[in-house]
Amino acid sequence: MAPVVQTINLQKTYMLGKVPVNALRGVNLEVESGDFMAIVGPSGSGKSTLLNLIGALDRPTEGKVIIDGVDVSTLNDDQLAELRRRIGFVFQFFNLIPRLTASENVELPLAIAGINKRQRKEKTVELLKAVGLSERANHNPTELSGGEQQRVAIARALANDPRFLLLDEPTGNIDSKTADMLISLLKKLNEERGVTIIMITHDPNIAKQAKHIVRILDGKIIEETNNMNGGS
C-alpha cells in the first residue's frame, strides 16, 4: 500500500541573518495509512520543521514531500491551501480563534472548505460529541481549560475528515492527567476511525503509546522503533 505521506531527502535551511541554520538535513520518512507515529528528539532537532513541511505549511529547501502520491512542491498557493483542508493540525498552544465559540471554531474549517450550513452544524455537533465537549459547545476558548481547548482543537482538526492528523506537542501545555485522557482519545480515534496520526512529543510515556517512534537529532532521523505494545 502506498504511504499517505512520504518525504525524500527532505532538507530545510533557515537563514538567521547571514548564518544558515540546517534544521533538516535529508529526512526520508514514510507514513502508512492508519499509523500512529510519535516523533521525538531534543529541542531544536527539527521536529516542528518536519511537521510543518509534511503539513504543507512551508516549502522545503531541498527534497520532496509527497502526500497521497502528489509532490507538494509542484503545487501553487491555492492548491496548497486546498491540500491543507485534508490535513488536520493541532498545535501546542491550541491556536483556537478566541472570539469564536468552541463550536464555531470547529465549524470554521468546514466553512472554509465550502460545506453548506446544515451539514456544518451536524458535523460540528458530532465532532464535539466525539471529543466529549458537547456541553461546552457555546463557550469561548477563554472559558475552557487547556485540556478542553486542546480537544476543541482536535475536533477542529478532524472536521474535514483529514488524511492524517499532525500534532505538535499537543500535551505540552496541559497537565499529565489531562494529557493521558487526550492520548486515550487519540488512540481511540486511531483505532476506531482509522485516523492516521503523526505526533511530536517530549514525553517518553506518551511516545510509548504510539505504534511507531521516530527519533530525530540534528535534523536527521537517527532511529525508528516499532512499538510492540503501542495501541494496546
Add this chain to the structure above:
Amino acid sequence: MDIVDIFSYAWGGIKLRKLRAALTTLGIIIGIAAIVALLSLGEGFRIVITSQFERGFALDVLTVTAGRGLLASIIAGSGSEEYLTLNDTYIIDEIAGVKQATATLSKSIGVSLGTKTYTVTVVGINFTEYSTIYSTSFVLQNSSVPLNPSNDSIILGYRLYDPWKNGTILVRVGDYINLTWTTGSIAKPIVKRYTFHVVGVLKEIGGISIFGPSDIQAYIPITTAQEIFETDQVSQIQVQLVNSEQTTIDSVTDSIKNIYGDKVTVISPSAMLNTFSSILSTVQLLLAGLAGISLLVAGIGIMNIMIVSVIERTREIGILKSLGMKNKTVMTIFLCEAALIGLVGAAIGIVFGLGLSNFVTTFIFPLIGGGTNQTNAQGNRVVSNITPVLTPTVCLGAFFFGIATSVLFALYPAWRASKLKPVEALRYE
C-alpha cells in the same frame, strides 16, 4: 468560503474591537456627512436660485443689450461704444418670430420713500408694451397699468411699498415722491430733483430679477427717463417671441445677430439659466472636492488601523491558512471589514449630513444679515428659502464613495495579510 460566511466572519472581526471600529467609522461619517451636507445645501441653493430667477423671467422674452459679453449686459448701460435707441425696437419688431419689442432704460437714482431717500433702480419703460410682454408679473395691486400715463407717472415694485413685509407702508398710490438724479463730476455734482406721481404698486413677484420686472425697481415712462438722463440711448430691448421654442429663440437670435453683428448681445432666459446652473454645479463640485479631502484623511485612517489590525491578527491569519483558507479569501475578509465600515459610515454620514444641512438652514441662515436695506432683503430671501435637497445621485454617490474609500485604503493591508507565510504567521507572538 461563501460571501455570507466571509461577511459574518468580517463582522466578527469588527465587533472584536468596537471602539476602534467606531473611531475608524467616525472618519468616514465625517467625510460623508460633509459631502452630503454641502451637496444637499448646494442643490437646495440651486433650486431656490433657479426658481427665483424663473419667477422674474419670461421664457419667451429675449434681452438685447448693446456691446458684447454677459457681464457687460448685466451691468446696464456699461460704457460700451455701441448703443441701442428706441428706433431699434422698430427694426427688431420686423423680424419673423418676434411678437413685439420694447426698450427699457434703467439707472440707479435716489428715490424718497417716507422720510428717507433710497437708491433704487428706476426703469424707463413703455407702459403698454411692457405690461403686455410681462403680463403675468407686471401687474398692479388694485388697478390696471395706465396705458397713456402722464410724464410724471411712477409705478413702484412691491418691496418699495412694503419693504419689510410687515405692513410698514412707506408710500401709497396717489402720493407724490421725489427722484434725485445726480450728474456732473464727483467734485462738482449737479443734483436734479423731480416729482413723480405714484400711479400704482406692483403685486409681489418674488424671486430675483435680472431682466424683467422686479419687486425692488420703480418704473417711469421711457420718454421721461430719456429726458431726465439726457440720452437717446436705451439699456436693453426686450423682445417677446411668438413662442418659447428653442428654434424660435435661435432663429430670432440669428436674425438680430445678422442685423447688428457683434454690436449687440442677445440673451435668452434659458441660456441664462443654463449658465447659472453650470456655475452652481462647478461650485458644488468644488465644495464636494473639499469635503472629499476629509474622506481622504478618513481613508488614510482606515489604512493605518488596518495595518495595525493585520499585525495584531497575524496569528489568526496563520490559523486560517493552516485550516486551508486561500490567500484571496484572507484578502476578501479584510476588504469586507473595510467595506462594512464604509457602508455603516456612509449610512450614518448621510443621515448626519442631512441633519447638519437642515440645522444650518433652520438655525444658522436666519441669523445671517438683518435685511434692512433693499438689496440685502433679496439675498436674505434666497438664503432663508433654502431647503437642503438630497438627490438619489448624491445618496448613492455617498454610499459609493464611503465604501470605495474604505476598500481602496484597505487594499494594501489586506494584501499584506494575504501574503503572510503560514508558518511565520503561526509563530508570531
